[in-house]
Each structure stands twice: as structure tokens, then as C-alpha cells.
Amino acid sequence: MAGHVLVTGGTGYIGSHTVVLLVEAGYRVTIVDSLCNSSAGALSRIAAITGKPDAVTFVQLDLRDRAGVTALFAATPFDGVIHFAALKAVGESRAKPLLYYDNNLGGTLVLLQAMADAGCKTLVFSSSCTVYGDGVPPLSEDSPTGLTTNAYASSKLITEQMLADVCRCDPTWRVCILRYFNPVGAHPSGLIGEDPRGVPNCLMPYVLQVLVGRLEKLTVFGKDYATRDGTAIRDYIHVVDVARGHLDALAWMRKQLEAAKAAGGATGLLEYFNFGTGTGSTVLELVAALEKASGKKVPMVIGPARAGDVPAAYANIEKVRRASAAPLTHSGELTHTHTTVFCRRAACWAGARSTPSTTARGTHGTGRAKTRAGTRCR
Numbered sequence: 597m598a599g600h601v602l603v604t605g606g607t608g609y610i611g612s613h614t615v616v617l618l619v620e621a622g623y624r625v626t627i628v629d630s631l632c633n634s635s636a637g638a639l640s641r642i643a644a645i646t647g648k649p650d651a652v653t654f655v656q657l658d659l660r661d662r663a664g665v666t667a668l669f670a671a672t673p674f675d676g677v678i679h680f681a682a683l684k685a686v687g688e689s690r691a692k693p694l695l696y697y698d699n700n701l702g703g704t705l706v707l708l709q710a711m712a713d714a715g716c717k718t719l720v721f722s723s724s725c726t727v728y729g730d731g732v733p734p735l736s737e738d739s740p741t742g743l744t745t746n747a748y749a750s751s752k753l754i755t756e757q758m759l760a761d762v763c764r765c766d767p768t769w770r771v772c773i774l775r776y777f778n779p780v781g782a783h784p785s786g787l788i789g790e791d792p793r794g795v796p797n798c799l800m801p802y803v804l805q806v807l808v809g810r811l812e813k814l815t816v817f818g819k820d821y822a823t824r825d826g827t828a829i830r831d832y833i834h835v836v837d838v839a840r841g842h843l844d845a846l847a848w849m850r851k852q853l854e855a856a857k858a859a860g861g862a863t864g865l866l867e868y869f870n871f872g873t874g875t876g877s878t879v880l881e882l883v884a885a886l887e888k889a890s891g892k893k894v895p896m897v898i899g900p901a902r903a904g905d906v907p908a909a910y911a912n913i914e915k916v917r918r919a920s921a922a923p924l925t926h927s928g929e930l931t932h933t934h935t936t937v938f939c940r941r942a943a944c945w946a947g948a949r950s951t952p953s954t955t956a957r958g959t960h961g962t963g964r965a966k967t968r969a970g971t972r973c974r
């Protein structure tokens with residue numbers, strides 16, 4: 597047995613993919629999720645993929661519920677925590693900053709206090725490349741952070757600072773901060789993927805809904821950026837690679853701990869890793885890849901740039917590569933060829949969801965879309 601991991605936000609998009617890999621790797625998993633942006637239906641799909649329904653325990657709980665979170669840690673000696681749970685809609689966070697500070701910072705504060713009290717001090721935290729603000733790409737882990745333009749990004753930056761303070765005062769904490777660039781795609785089983793409630797904010801799920809006819813057309817936000825085709829550049833990384841990176845981070849921390857113990861040195865650590873591919877794609881390039889993968893045209897119009905968007909964000913992944921002996925390899929493995937593959941998988945997943953064959957629900961959402969369980973996307 598590889599250990600017992602608490603996964604906050606484990607029924608969500610990245611969380612559900614990570615739970616699948618944890619279970620497949622032999623971990624015991626407890627998911628804590630309020631279901632504010634996901635559905636309990638993810639649990640049966642995780643079980644269907646892994647074939648191990650008993651490997652996952654689900655606790656429906658808001659992390660801000662201090663008594664509930666404390667009781668959870670009192671009942672179970674977790675070996676580590678992967679902390680995904682957060683609200684993540686940039687636009688909403690501009691309109692409702694206090695909601696984002698309350699949920700993302702309040703929940704994290706309760707979690708960290710409960711972890712400290714229980715002596716569970718191993719944490720992998722989901723951060724975002726938005727902490728780099730309008731930094732100049734390629735962005736490396738030591739690129740300047742700050743100058744965030746919305747409460748979502750600020751909540752990630754403040755949490756990073758909170759974790760640095762915790763590690764500074766108690767050097768027995770082991771913390772990996774993972775700064776994701778743009779996770780996209782779906783599990784090859786076709787059973788889990790990204791299915792946001794309402795109209796998607798993000799490019800990939802939006803285009804997929806256009807492809808399956810649920811939305812009429814894509815509005816490209818800005819074509820006057822100083823980029824190769826005038827549209828903004830992002831670093832799209834497959835969600836399964838992001839998920840796998842969490843297992844690598846746990847393994848890497850364990851290895852560091854063993855090495856430190858053997859050397860009689862300090863056992864604590866605080867490390868930052870970019871999870872991107874190192875390659876940027878423009879909006880038009882991503883759309884073209886999806887068109888090629890699906891064999892369909894995406895109707896689109898050019899609109900004004902979206903407030904707060906940066907022209908280009910892509911990762912320098914040298915640090916992840918260097919840690920690869922550790923190994924944190926997978927987020928560096930994607931190429932443009934791979935883009936076509938993951939777009940095909942994601943398009944297939946969206947197509948399966950809109951096929952009225954069974955009543956299975958998407959990972960998130962309202963259940964209005966139906967899934968043909970077992971459709972494999974290759």
C-alpha cells in the first residue's frame with residue numbers, strides 16, 4: 597500500500613483524474629469535497645475506471661467547516677494531502693472577490709490548522725501560473741510573482757505566501773506548490789473530463805460545446821496581441837499529465853525525505869514546480885487542432901480582448917526536467933503532436949457526453965448532458 601492521501605476537491609476536474617491515478621498506483625484515497633462545482637457522480641465513474649470502488653472514501657464537506665475538517669483528521673491518520681479545492685472562475689472572482697477570499701483562503705486556513713494539529717505536514721498545493729501576473733514568458737519558478745489582476749489569482753498568491761510562512765516557522769512541513777498552466781483534455785476512458793456548470797469561461801470546454809452543437813460559435817477574445825497570429829498564447833497541458841505530476845510530486849517528496857533522514861539533515865522542504873509543456877499555442881492554433889481532431893469546423897467571430905487577459909503565458913519547465921531523476925517528468929513530455937491527440941480525446945469525450953445513451957452524468961455540471969459509459973477515446 598502506497599499510503600492514505602486526503603484529496604480536497606477530488607470530485608472536480610483535475611482532482612478526479614488524480615484520484616484515478618492514485619488508486620491505480622495503490623493509494624487509499626479520501627476525497628473531501630463540498631460539491632459546489634462538481635457532482636457525486638464522479639465517484640462511480642472513478643470506480644468504473646479503476647475497478648476498485650472500495651479504495652475511495654467520500655466525505656461531503658466544505659473545508660471552511662472547522663469542526664468537520666478537524667474530525668476528519670482525528671478519525672484518519674493521513675500520510676499526505678493534495679489540496680485542489682478552490683473556486684477558480686477568474687471573471688466571477690473579479691465580481692465577487694470576498695467570496696473567493698472566503699472560500700479559497702478560509703478553506704485553506706482551516707485545512708492547514710487541522711493538518712498541523714494532526715501532525716500531517718505533507719502537502720501538494722494546486723497553484724496557477726496566474727501568480728506570475730503579466731510576467732514575460734517563458735516563465736520559470738523564480739520569475740517574479742505578483743501584480744495579480746483578480747481575486748482568484750490573488751488567493752493563489754496569498755496561499756503560496758501562507759505556505760512559505762508555515763514552512764519557515766516549522767521546518768518539518770514538506771510542501772510542493774504546483775503552478776499549473778492550462779490543463780485541458782479528458783481521461784482516455786471518456787468517463788471523466790471537464791464539464792463546467794453553465795456557459796464555460798475557458799477556451800477548451802467552450803470550443804468543445806460549439807463542436808457538439810450546444811453553443812453556436814466561439815468569440816475569440818482579441819486579435820491584436822503581439823503574437824504570431826494576433827491571438828493570445830497559452831501553454832495547454834493534458835490533464836492526465838497534470839494528474840500524474842501529483843503522484844510524481846508525492847514520490848519526489850518521499851525520496852527527498854529519505855535522503856534527508858539518511859544524511860541526518862533537515863527533513864522539511866518547500867518547492868515550486870511549473871506544470872506546463874514549455875510550448876505555447878495561440879487561440880487559433882488550439883481551435884485548428886480541435887477542428888482537425890474532430891473533423892468539424894468551429895464557427896467563430898473576433899471580439900474584443902477580455903479584461904485582465906495576458907498576451908502570452910507559457911512555462912519554462914527546466915526545473916521539472918531537472919527533477920526528472922526524481923522523477924517529475926511527465927509535464928514536460930507533451931509536444932504539438934500530442935496536442936492533436938489530446939484534442940481528439942477531449943472532442944470524443946464531449947461527443948460521448950452529448951449522446952443520449954445512458955444517464956451517467958459528467959464530472960461536473962447539472963446532469964443535462966448524458967454520457968455513453970465506456971466510450972473509449974483514442
Ligand code: NAD
Pocket residue numbers: 604605606607608609610611628629630631632633634657658659660679680681682683684699703722723724725776777778779960
Ligand atoms: P474544479 O472546480 O473542477 O474542482 C475544484 C473542486 O473543489 C470542486 O469539486 C469543488 O466542488 C471543490 N470545492 C471548492 N471549494 C470547496 C470548499 N470550500 N470545500 C470543499 N470543496 C470545495 O476545478 P479544477 O479545474 O479541478 O481545479 C482544481 C485546482 O486547480 C483548483 O485549486 C484550481 O484553482 C487549480 N487550477 C486549475 C486550473 C484549470 O485551468 N483548471 C489552472 C490552474 C490552477
Ligand code: UFG
Pocket residue numbers: 684685686724725726776777778779797798799800802814815816817818828829830879902905
Ligand atoms: N478565450 C477566447 N474565447 C473564449 C475563452 C477564452 O478567445 O471563449 C481565450 C482567452 O482570451 C485566452 C485563451 O483563450 O487568451 C485561454 O483562456 P482560458 O480562459 O481558457 O484560460 P486562461 O489562461 O485565461 O485561464 C485559465 C484558468 C485559470 C487559470 C489559468 C492558468 O481559467 O483558472 O488558466 O492556469 F488560473
